[in-house]
Amino acid sequence: MGIKTALPRYELYLYTAVLAVALIWAGSWIFEASSENANRKTFKESVKPGWHYFGRKMDAADFEWVMWFTTFRNHILFALVGHVIFAKIFSLVAPKHRSLVFGVYGGLAVLVTMGWTFLALVLSHCIILYSVAIFKSKWMCFAAGLCTLASIKLEPFNSWQEALVTGSFNLQDILFYGGCGFSIMRCMSFALENCEKKEGNYTFSDLVKYNFYLPFFFFGPIMTFDRFHAQANNTQLIRKEREMWNITTKALLHLGGILVVDVFFHYLYILTIPSDMKLVAKLSDWSLAGLAYSNLVYDWVKAAVMFGVINTVAMLDHLDPPQPPKCITMLYVFAETHFDRGINDWLCKYVYDYIGGNHDQIFKELLATICTFAVTTLWLGPCELVYIWSFFNCFGLNFELWVAKFFSLPPLSTIESAMGEAMSRRIRGLFNAANFWAIVLYNVLSLNSLEFAKMVGRRLIFKGFPLSTLSVLLVTYCGVQLVKERERQQALLEDPEPVKPVDGGKEKAE
Numbered sequence: 001m002g003i004k005t006a007l008p009r010y011e012l013y014l015y016t017a018v019l020a021v022a023l024i025w026a027g028s029w030i031f032e033a034s035s036e037n038a039n040r041k042t043f044k045e046s047v048k049p050g051w052h053y054f055g056r057k058m059d060a061a062d063f064e065w066v067m068w069f070t071t072f073r074n075h076i077l078f079a080l081v082g083h084v085i086f087a088k089i090f091s092l093v094a095p096k097h098r099s100l101v102f103g104v105y106g107g108l109a110v111l112v113t114m115g116w117t118f119l120a121l122v123l124s125h126c127i128i129l130y131s132v133a134i135f136k137s138k139w140m141c142f143a144a145g146l147c148t149l150a151s152i153k154l155e156p157f158n159s160w161q162e163a164l165v166t167g168s169f170n171l172q173d174i175l176f177y178g179g180c181g182f183s184i185m186r187c188m189s190f191a192l193e194n195c196e197k198k199e200g201n202y203t204f205s206d207l208v209k210y211n212f213y214l215p216f217f218f219f220g221p222i223m224t225f226d227r228f229h230a231q232a233n234n235t236q237l238i239r240k241e242r243e244m245w246n247i248t249t250k251a252l253l254h255l256g257g258i259l260v261v262d263v264f265f266h267y268l269y270i271l272t273i274p275s276d277m278k279l280v281a282k283l284s285d286w287s288l289a290g291l292a293y294s295n296l297v298y299d300w301v302k303a304a305v306m307f308g309v310i311n312t313v314a315m316l317d318h319l320d321p322p323q324p325p326k327c328i329t330m331l332y333v334f335a336e337t338h339f340d341r342g343i344n345d346w347l348c349k350y351v352y353d354y355i356g357g358n359h360d361q362i363f364k365e366l367l368a369t370i371c372t373f374a375v376t377t378l379w380l381g382p383c384e385l386v387y388i389w390s391f392f393n394c395f396g397l398n399f400e401l402w403v404a405k406f407f408s409l410p411p412l413s414t415i416e417s418a419m420g421e422a423m424s425r426r427i428r429g430l431f432n433a434a435n436f437w438a439i440v441l442y443n444v445l446s447l448n449s450l451e452f453a454k455m456v457g458r459r460l461i462f463k464g465f466p467l468s469t470l471s472v473l474l475v476t477y478c479g480v481q482l483v484k485e486r487e488r489q490q491a492l493l494e495d496p497e498p499v500k501p502v503d504g505g506k507e508k509a510e
Contacts, residue, residue, distance in 0.1 A: 026290030221342025
């Protein structure tokens with residue numbers, strides 16, 4: 001309710017001004033803390049030499065970002081460029097066999113990178129799940145897939161399998177767990193889609209071609225087998241109008257994102273500061289709120305850029321890969337919260353939507369979310385922090401449904417209908433603002449630490465009450481209303497309705 005009702009323009013301008021001032025203010029606090037503590041002893045491990053001429057050091061706390069865009073940048077570019085060249089040649093010469101080329105090139109790249117023992121291990125996972133898939137029993141496919149996934153996530157099975165991989169280099173651990181984990185999830189998708197196939201079975205070569213597509217192999221995103229199989233075997237390779245222009249534009253945006261993050265890492269040590277709890281305790285409430293928020297924004301930017309680079313390669317191969325996740329700034333409900341759209345699509349298709357149906361029944365939704373986060377916990381690797389993260393996000397998702405059901409009952413629904421859509425939107429915005437910070441607190445613990453999340457919660461909810469608490473909620477409320485306005489405009493573009501005259505000839509969109 002209220003999505004199609006516009007708020008007064010001056011009100012939206014006020015929200016924009018308040019939000020801009022608050023972000024600049026919080027950013028200035030973080031910049032000051034970063035500059036004054038650049039030479040702090042606890043920063044030596046993660047703050048490295050940066051722009052010498054500007055006298056700025058660089059926050060290098062995120063190994064994954066440094067790996068992608070500094071340490072192993074040339075290796076990753078070499079592998080992806082080679083894939084693009086071979087894929088393009090065979091798409092022109094033999095389009096019917098391009099999916100085979102994807103699999104062969106990816107298999108050879110994995111062999112060269114990780115050795116024959118790792119390749120044999122991945123193939124053994126494929127053989128196990130293919131053998132189960134031919135029985136066309138979903139529960140058997142799930143059981144076999146989850147047991148295989150547990151074998152690389154739980155001791156002592158993961159250590160035993162990791163010891164099979166020979167050689168030693170800095171990326172080996174990351175590539176081992178990333179390659180095996182994503183491979184098993186893809187094999188499960190293949191097995192479950194094979195259960196849906198009415199006649200016969202997909203071949204083992206179909207699984208190998210799907211699993212060893214290099215851009216997705218080590219780092220994702222996961223593209224479900226049904227979509228990949230249909231697109232990779234499409235021989236009508238015709239570009240849509242302005243498609244290459246759109247691909248080029250997105251590639252340039254990703255490059256711009258990399259440069260912006262690099263600038264921020266030289267001036268705002270948003271990843272290193274939360275690791276020093278003594279320094280964190282000295283910061284203002286606004287600095288803590290800004291740190292928590294900026295950490296989630298950075299994680300979204302990282303996911304958008306890294307998946308965006310891979311997706312650009314996939315689009316050059318005439319595939320339609322999973323899109324980057326929705327920006328954390330645009331989120332105010334748990335139902336839309338995710339940082340990996342590929343995993344999210346996989347979980348929704350095979351677990352959440354399969355069990356939960358239309359998600360309007362409390363007990364079915366509870367069962368669906370518990371099962372979804374149980375699989376997610378196994379995927380992330382069971383540990384105390386993951387248990388806490390899963391519990392609170394599972395609770396948040398269900399609590400939203402409980403609140404929605406409660407407010408849909410009379411007399412509350414009657415009162416909301418009587419107050420008008422604009423006022424309803426404002427009141428809902430207050431609840432959404434509180435929900436936004438629940439999302440931030442529940443997720444920042446997985447990005448930083450439980451201690452940092454506790455510190456932010458105590459300062460914003462208890463010690464900072466009422467001034468810090470209410471002021472942060474006010475700023476968040478302004479941001480939520482701006483997001484709602486953007487959603488309203490998009491909804492009208494997608495489903496335009498006639499504009500009706502009201503109030504003596506004045507017009508508004510109902």
